[in-house]
């Protein structure tokens with residue numbers, strides 16, 4: 512465990528200057544909040560993978576979605592190897608979010624790259640196991656190369672849902688109200704998690 516982390520403090524022992532620095536970096540990428548919490552609060556469930564398999568057009572089309580990503584049995588093991596997580600929250604606003612338009616893709620890429628850059632900052636700060644679980648599907652390429660070789664493997668990360676993570680259930684456990692757009696003109700939230708030790 513990183514020596515800076517004292518597990519039973521409410522702030523999880525994350526040094527305030529580090530959190531401030533992460534937030535400043537994150538704001539450049541539209542990430543507005545960074546909240547430390549225990550990975551034990553992350554809900555995983557079989558029904559999430561069911562929703563990927565039946566009902567999502569990205570299933571079987573991306574390196575960051577099932578079946579290319581680890582199954583639930585491996586995810587539980589993976590989470591048990593971490594003692595701290597950061598919830599990243601940002602706001603996305605697209606009048607037609609259900610369409611895959613260019614503007615939406617650019618915003619997705621911005622949030623994605625922001626998450627990876629915060630993971631990198633944590634790694635450089637001594638959190639050497641830092642690993643990002645990113646919101647939405649990878650949009651770095653206009654069309655994913657799957658099943659051919661990924662074009663940007665250094666930035667490839669699994670999406671939260673692809674690891675059977677119940678994002679809404681997890682947010683509720685953390686006392687957060689999930690922000691889901693009910694109408695096409697409403698803003699909605701970007702969520703990502705970075706696991707650290």
Ligand code: SF4
Pocket residue numbers: 573574575649650651652653654655656657660661662663664666667
């Ligand atoms: S970087 Fe490109 S090829 Fe790799 S997972 Fe993302 S969209 Fe697919």
